[in-house]
Amino acid sequence: MNYTRPKIAIVDANTLSVLGLKQLLQTVMPIMTVDTYGTMTELTANNPEQYMHYFVAMNIVLENRAFFSDHRRKTIVLTLSLASSSQLAEFHSICINVPEDQLVRQLLTLQQMAHGGGRNMPPMPPVLQQKILSDREIEVMALIVQGCINKEIADKLNIGLATVVTHRRKIMEKLGMKSVSALTIYAVTHGYVDINKI
Known part of the structure; x- marks a missing residue:
């Protein structure tokens, strides 16, 4: 097509x-x-x-x-x-x-x-519709864009600090992003975080 x-x-x-x-x-x-x-x-x-x-x-x-x-x-x-x-x-x-x-x-x-x-947009190409992040990475990403620091994320998700750091690195690598601003855009536009919570 x-x-x-x-x-x-x-x-x-x-x-x-x-x-x-x-x-x-x-x-x-x-x-x-x-x-x-x-x-x-x-x-x-x-x-x-x-x-x-x-x-x-x-x-x-x-x-x-x-x-x-x-x-x-x-x-x-x-x-x-x-x-x-x-x-x-x-x-x-x-x-x-x-x-x-x-x-x-x-x-x-x-x-x-x-x-x-x-709304009012053509459909996304299939490659852009694929789920890239795991459920845990999505949880970590949502907390990052809401302004939580690594320790807060670890406490909220009941995981180790090193695990949070690893998730952060993998999220940025998978999405090809270098800044929290870019990550925020991704999270909001994909419906993972409400814009009013950032």
Whole structure:
């Protein structure tokens, strides 16, 4: 069966911001392909209708208000402030000028509002649907992303501290992750932890 991944476009002239957001989006929604553009001209030259969502810098939205107003449900405005007075009322917004854990939380909240339980998304390819972690590793992962330290995990699960450390290492290896933020995204998007508990 021929499977085409849905696409997201990031439109922002700030290269570092774009690269960081692209990495986070691919972790939050591994099913997506993320394309990046520095200008609106680049986006319009590449069939903008093919994208499920646009993550766009505020100045680009303001300069191209008619296009993004017509695509309001697909547009997420990238702002530099959490203040509601600095956001555009008709669009969803996320503040990119926050620590990584807060940005991850905003992305996860946005993803759950629009696509909770896979709603409005194409089915995941079989390889991404497979269960990768054991039940015990899932328990350990859930406690890690809820902020528990190794000793607390050991006490809650009634296992040794060395066993917790081994589980942590195996979880990160199996999932190919290097940070707790990435692990948090995985746990929330797969329904192992409620976003309100992190």
